[in-house]
Amino acid sequence: MTDINPYDTYWKDIEEVYREDPAMIEHTRRVYTYALRIAEELAVSGEEKHSALLAALLHDVGIVEAYKKYGSRDGEYQHREGPPIARRIMERKGEKETTRERVVFIVGHHHDFSQVDGVDFRILVEADMLVNLPELLPDSGRWADFIEEFFQTNPGKNIARETFLRGYDRDGNDVL
Ligand SMILES: [Fe+2]
Numbered sequence: 001m002t003d004i005n006p007y008d009t010y011w012k013d014i015e016e017v018y019r020e021d022p023a024m025i026e027h028t029r030r031v032y033t034y035a036l037r038i039a040e041e042l043a044v045s046g047e048e049k050h051s052a053l054l055a056a057l058l059h060d061v062g063i064v065e066a067y068k069k070y071g072s073r074d075g076e077y078q079h080r081e082g083p084p085i086a087r088r089i090m091e092r093k094g095e096k097e098t099t100r101e102r103v104v105f106i107v108g109h110h111h112d113f114s115q116v117d118g119v120d121f122r123i124l125v126e127a128d129m130l131v132n133l134p135e136l137l138p139d140s141g142r143w144a145d146f147i148e149e150f151f152q153t154n155p156g157k158n159i160a161r162e163t164f165l166r167g168y169d170r171d172g173n174d175v176l
Helices: 006-017 023-041 046-058 063-070 075-093 097-107 119-136 140-150 154-165
Strands: none
Touching (some): 006 046, 046 075
């Protein structure tokens, strides 16, 4: 029996949304891959794993519209533009309403870390941070403290340490 990955069908929609900004497709792939790894290492299953992975796929879908309408990719505008687009895509895939609304909530708040209210949302913000950290915090000397504070799941913290701290001591000095 062939194992069909239900998330594969989303890539066509994602490619369509980011037609004018293909770097976002690569960003989405990376966030999705981290989200899947964190969810599996945490042994999160069922509905929470599903909403975490859908959120990873759809979290930034408002970015193109935000830029078109407001000339800005700021979180505030993404939070406004992303939910209707994410909802439309999930409706077409036949996702049930509770799933759609949960994912839309995450998409509409994902830059506001104070809103994180469940493991699915946490997986998404940690996966997104694993991709964005070097850009958000260009000074590698501050990575160690940031990682200890920001990452709350063991897999997220471990991946961040392995990815960003290998070769640096806690003060960010290159030790290789
Ligand atoms: Fe993102």
